[in-house]
Amino acid sequence: MATLLDKAQLFRSLHVPGTPVVLPNAWDAASARVVAHAGAPAIIHRRIAVAPAPRP
Template sequence: MSKADEFLSLHVPGSPLLMPNAWDAGSAKVLASLGFPALATTSSGYAATLGRLDG
């Protein structure tokens, strides 16, 4: 199964997909260890970790 197919299989009517935003590698590892099957990324959060504005 491709990653796209696997991600699509997580979208089930009546069962919301909770997909938290990770802002760096560390937070992604923590969220994955908590059992989330998918993670999102946020450009704003990443920019903030670098001390920059998101643009």
């Protein structure tokens, strides 16, 4: 199993000048599996991925 340091080094290696890192956002475990299966090198997850609309 990869250590936290291994994961950090892998994530850092994705940051190459001139090549943007595209991080897909997974909403739940199922969407994370789909994104991983599609070949994403990294996936982000946000508890609230869509900000609530301001109330008048």
